[in-house]
Amino acid sequence: MPIEVDPDWWKTMFDDVYLLTDARSVCDDTLTRLEVDVVCELLPMKCGHKVLDLCGGHGRHSFELCRRGFSSCTLLDYSQSLIDIAGDKSRAHDYPIQLICSDAREIDLPPNIFNHVLIMGNSLGYVPEPDADGKILSEAYRLLVPGGWLLADVVDGAAVKKMFTPNAWHEIGEDTVVCRQRELTKESISAREMVISKQNGLIRDRTYAIRLYDSQSLAILLEKTGFNQIKIHTDFSPHRFEGDYGFMNRRMLGVGQKP
Numbered sequence: 679m680p681i682e683v684d685p686d687w688w689k690t691m692f693d694d695v696y697l698l699t700d701a702r703s704v705c706d707d708t709l710t711r712l713e714v715d716v717v718c719e720l721l722p723m724k725c726g727h728k729v730l731d732l733c734g735g736h737g738r739h740s741f742e743l744c745r746r747g748f749s750s751c752t753l754l755d756y757s758q759s760l761i762d763i764a765g766d767k768s769r770a771h772d773y774p775i776q777l778i779c780s781d782a783r784e785i786d787l788p789p790n791i792f793n794h795v796l797i798m799g800n801s802l803g804y805v806p807e808p809d810a811d812g813k814i815l816s817e818a819y820r821l822l823v824p825g826g827w828l829l830a831d832v833v834d835g836a837a838v839k840k841m842f843t844p845n846a847w848h849e850i851g852e853d854t855v856v857c858r859q860r861e862l863t864k865e866s867i868s869a870r871e872m873v874i875s876k877q878n879g880l881i882r883d884r885t886y887a888i889r890l891y892d893s894q895s896l897a898i899l900l901e902k903t904g905f906n907q908i909k910i911h912t913d914f915s916p917h918r919f920e921g922d923y924g925f926m927n928r929r930m931l932g933v934g935q936k937p
């Protein structure tokens with residue numbers, strides 16, 4: 679039976695359970711440091727620059743940039759619960775991060791204000807309307823100063839298709855098991871995810887779908903948005919060990935400059 683997906687799944691999926699199910703990718707400080715190292719290698723980042731961490735979740739990249747001396751980071755995400763978690767952490771550490779809870783397709787900020795826009799950790803491809811990612815990238819473009827840079831870090835669809843497995847599961851600590859059943863279509867991957875506590879039973883039974891890009895389709899999307907100097911870096915595998923990380927160990931980084 680095909681996996682049926684509520685088109686609005688992405689509005690409610692990114693919460694404290696997601697921080698558990700995806701902890702191996704999004705709650706590992708060593709991995710985040712490595713990702714920020716690569717961002718700083720690929721973009722001409724300077725501490726005084728204004729950075730937008732777009733679809734930034736609970737803010738791990740913004741926090742790492744603050745630790746490195748960046749004094750003007752803005753974190754934007756649709757998930758109020760992730761923004762609240764980021765808010766608690768930024769107050770506790772006194773990090774100067776501006777927090778915005780918003781849909782990235784329509785951002786209430788004036789144009790030409792950021793030197794860099796980062797879209798990290800596979801944050802495109804969730805909204806099912808065909809031009810949704812185009813709208814997110816257009817907003818990134820509008821908000822960049824002329825000469826500013828975009829970096830979009832997404833799962834490498836070509837690699838995902840090669841390594842596709844229909845079933846996967848992993849344990850989190852002693853108690854929790856995450857099971858995923860997947861389906862691959864030409865342009866997307868759908869999954870049913872069940873999260874089970876050995877002590878307390880079912881925590882979550884949800885489905886989701888993510889649009890996939892290969893290097894060519896990502897480059898075309900960046901070009902269509904108006905970016906110049908486009909480069910797609912494939913083979914970005916920040917995880918230290920082989921394994922099924924929901925494909926987060928097969929990523930590519932698309933870079934482009936606003937003329």
Ligand SMILES: C[S@@+](CC[C@H](N)C(=O)[O-])C[C@H]1O[C@@H](n2cnc3c(N)ncnc32)[C@H](O)[C@@H]1O
Binds near residue numbers: 733737755756798
């Ligand atoms: C896989 S998480 C990655 C979060 C973060 N970039 C990281 O690497 O930890 C994807 C994030 O994209 C956000 N997102 C997806 N579509 C969005 C949209 N249209 N507007 C704002 N946020 C969005 C989700 O709320 C979620 O926090």
